[in-house]
Amino acid sequence: MKTKMIYRPLTATPFKCNSAYNEIEPCRILQPYVRCFWGGEYDCPDTGTDESSEIVIPDTCVDIIYRIDDAGNIITSDFVGINDRSFLAQSNKKTGQKISVFAIRFYAWSAYVFSEDSFVGTVNGRYDVRERFNWLDKELRRQLFESRDLNDRIRLTEALLLKKLEAARKNGVIDRVIYDILRSQGTIEINQLSKENFISSRQMERLFGEYIGITPKKLSNLVRYQYLWKDIVSQSSFDITNAVCKYGYTDSSHLMREFKRYHSMNIREARKMAF
Numbered sequence: 001m002k003t004k005m006i007y008r009p010l011t012a013t014p015f016k017c018n019s020a021y022n023e024i025e026p027c028r029i030l031q032p033y034v035r036c037f038w039g040g041e042y043d044c045p046d047t048g049t050d051e052s053s054e055i056v057i058p059d060t061c062v063d064i065i066y067r068i069d070d071a072g073n074i075i076t077s078d079f080v081g082i083n084d085r086s087f088l089a090q091s092n093k094k095t096g097q098k099i100s101v102f103a104i105r106f107y108a109w110s111a112y113v114f115s116e117d118s119f120v121g122t123v124n125g126r127y128d129v130r131e132r133f134n135w136l137d138k139e140l141r142r143q144l145f146e147s148r149d150l151n152d153r154i155r156l157t158e159a160l161l162l163k164k165l166e167a168a169r170k171n172g173v174i175d176r177v178i179y180d181i182l183r184s185q186g187t188i189e190i191n192q193l194s195k196e197n198f199i200s201s202r203q204m205e206r207l208f209g210e211y212i213g214i215t216p217k218k219l220s221n222l223v224r225y226q227y228l229w230k231d232i233v234s235q236s237s238f239d240i241t242n243a244v245c246k247y248g249y250t251d252s253s254h255l256m257r258e259f260k261r262y263h264s265m266n267i268r269e270a271r272k273m274a275f
Helices: 134-141 150-165 172-183 190-196 201-211 216-234 240-247 252-263 267-274
Strands: 022-024 034-044 061-069 074-080 097-107 126-128
Touching: 022 150, 034 150, 074 134, 097 150, 134 150, 172 190, 172 201, 172 216, 190 201, 190 216, 201 216, 216 240, 216 252, 216 267, 240 252, 252 267
Parallel strands: none
Antiparallel strands: 022 034, 034 097, 061 074, 061 097, 074 126
């Protein structure tokens, strides 16, 4: 897999880093599969109210998330499938305890390598980790309590993933198609994608449903949106006209409409939130 060399998707708040949320890159071998590990700690005062929600945008990734209270109980252990729309993160009841979070963020097209089941129907879904990653959960669940240190948890998880990678299932067609989508920044036509990889559009859709949970067309659009979002936050004077030409939008209205559909706010509001 070559995804790491050409693609780095961003969240709605790509510069966020604090005690409650910190991203750490994986070791070199896992970089084509894992976008990052993330986690932190936060207090949940016993107020009987809900925590404030945060917007989550489609980042073409999937997450395994563990939330653990200071008594050593796993409150939730979720697998969050690929999203094709933004949403507000689920609120948790304030419990009067400190909550520790540890998560693995896979690229959506590489999670299958470590999974035990299909990703059909997982788009915009949240599931028990054990449904698709039971082998990993068995190892992590009994060891996550031993240390609250994020780096220790990452070292443990990397060792498990590296061992699994030695005999993991892989699909060369998926890898080649994904590489073409990323190389074109999501602008390649599906017919061309099919032709260049010697596979019918119908079979390509079936494989994407099985291994990723989303169609090639939707994934291409999300990749294009992510490249656009990266330009928006990295360029001091973002030019919509240039972006229209660069990413093959019909016109500026088309670009702004599609951006808002995925981000749930306009470009100005999104930049303000990001910084």
